[in-house]
Amino acid sequence: MKNTFLRVFLVVLLSNTVVVSIGLTIVQFVQKHNQVSADLLGDIGVQLVAGYEKFGLESLKEEARKAEKRLSGSIYLYQENGRPLLKPLPKNFRDSNTATTDSPSDSSGDLARVDGRPSADFLHSQFIQVIGANNVQYLLIFKPNPEINSLAPELVIGFSLLGLLVSSGVLAYWLLGPLLKLQRVARLFGQGDMTARVEDKLVRRSDAIGKLSREFNQMAVRIDTLLSSKERLMRDVSHELRTPLARIEVALTIAEDKYGMELQKSYLARIRTELHELDELIGQVLTLSRLEAAALSKQTMDLQRWLEEIVEDVSFESQLKGISVTKSGTNPKTLLGDPLQLRHAIENVLRNACFYAGKGGLIEVSTEEKDGHAFIYIRDNGPGVPDEKLEKIFHAFYRSSEAREANSGGFGVGLTISKRIIRAHKGQIEAKNRPEGGLEVCFKIPLV
Known part of the structure; x- marks a missing residue:
């Protein structure tokens, strides 16, 4: 048990580690592309300010375009009096849609994005203070391109879900695969296959x-x-x-x-x-x-002809008592089963019905097909069985007091044999009292 717990713990730990690692990798990837070190921005700011103070505005714009291309973002530079030296920020710092088209920044293509995404905001932008000649102060604002910002959450969620699915699948297969194999073997063994065993691959495991x-x-x-x-x-x-x-x-x-x-x-x-x-x-x-132990010898049998032979044999035996045994129904035509064992099951119930029906009794045998099953009904007009004893009549060596008083000569085994034969065919057998009097026994047997 300790070994199994350790394996499960390690698998879960590994899966969580994979998911967290993927998330951290994506976050680092986003940060790497969206953030520039403060030292680098400071150096660029110092160069831009020095070039502006020495060579003028055109030199500043040219150097700013080169820096923007290298950093994959937009650079805004303001003097201490608030006058922009390059393109100004949008009027609404969080939404470039409010910017006017006649702004100097139109030529750079940074304003009025058609998809409505922010052109700059306090969350993703970086602010650097630069000191120029004569202690003149400038403010440099760098805003990274928003494409990676908009894609990063979806990537993180997508890769996280993928990692969870893969790790959960591995964990489920590792745990449930062997258990399903054990379940199949147990089912076969429970159905009477005494040779069913668990494969060596599972037996050799040390957990x-x-x-x-x-x-x-x-x-x-x-x-x-x-x-x-x-x-x-x-x-x-x-x-x-x-x-x-x-x-x-x-x-x-x-x-x-x-x-x-x-x-x-x-x-x-x-x-x-x-x-x-x-x-x-x-x-x-x-x-x-x-x-309980013997295997059935199943074969395809003509159900109607087979059942007619049983009815004829029982009718011949019961004719001296004036008992009439009739058969009705034409479906199903065939059935897969053990003819000899099923004959024992039907005859036990049929002879039991003849005994309790008494002299001049009427026995009806009928068949029908429903939901892939063959139904065989045996009905008599005897005294029936008390409702509380209907289930007990299929128990071994059980006989009601009425049966003993009637000196039936039976041992209470015939119906038990019938039930076990039907169960060996994966079927069911039930008994109920008829409203008009008598007992009805129903055999339900799968056709396949």
């Missing part, structure tokens, strides 16, 4: 991000190992449990054939029924554990 990357990879390895061990344990337990169950059933058959009395046969039949239920429970638990 907090590198430490986080290494810990994530270690966590991923541990979780992958635990899930593999769990699945292997479930397979082993299933095998070990089913082997003695098979032996018990063989022993029951022998007992019924050779030693069974009429009174004993009813107890032996009950034992056989419980054995079959125990075997079925072991199979469902094994299926439930595999769903």
Whole structure:
């Protein structure tokens, strides 16, 4: 953490230094072009005054033009009585627009600027007092050309913003780039890709991000190992449990054939029924554990034909109870998914609906397509489920008291299996009571 803090501090410090350096460079550039040293102006003033006092006004004007060209500005020279020896200042010192066109300064082009910028002002001009012969005092005013003055603030702001953008971009990329990579790997791992790992480039880093990357990879390895061990344990337990169950059933058959009395046969039949239920429970638990780790085998499937086959199978099984199962809807046509796993999910809900609908029940299966998703609805006319228990019916081994009293023979695992299969397809499953009575279960599965 200290190393990361130091890096962030140095990056921010460097970015601020760059911005400040650019600003100072621009300011120095402006000052260099807009300001002349007082010593230089004093020397020029002394030369101009000496030339004027010795050679007259024409010599002064000629030397002043040379000095203005060299200094990139305008020179104004006044005697102590206020009389201008060169061009006079504008009437309004801050705005040359008020100057008259008949001023002697018209020939120099310094007055009446068309863009309205000041020709001279106290902020940018320099004032030098020059002493001539016989202690006569003169006032020299130097005003630099305004082009650089008008451009300097925009340059400072522009370069400052550019420096901030560049430094912020570098800082954001340095901080967020690795975090985004970690986010992508975490998302893949969370979606069931147990092989997802952070790349070596991030793992080799010596800061907090590198430490986080290494810990994530270690966590991923541990979780992958635990899930593999769990699945292997479930397979082993299933095998070990089913082997003695098979032996018990063989022993029951022998007992019924050779030693069974009429009174004993009813107890032996009950034992056989419980054995079959125990075997079925072991199979469902094994299926439930595999769903957490096993990868889906997705393929493009003809949804309507596939669903019709399921409806036909369930209808055939339920015809003796007088249960009618119908199908409606023609869209969507195709779906990308695991046909076998999805069949388990649909059949679990469909058989559950048939059981609770009871003799003469009506089951409706319908499909539709909305917003890039396939919707499969299974509706029955059974007693429904209390609203406070709608969410709980998808929990493992949960059965309402009504189900127990009805002696359903189930274990509360079928709907949990259905929910995990749909979630593995990045879909959703919900249940709600119908206003006219019965339960509606909705499957929402992405088409892509």
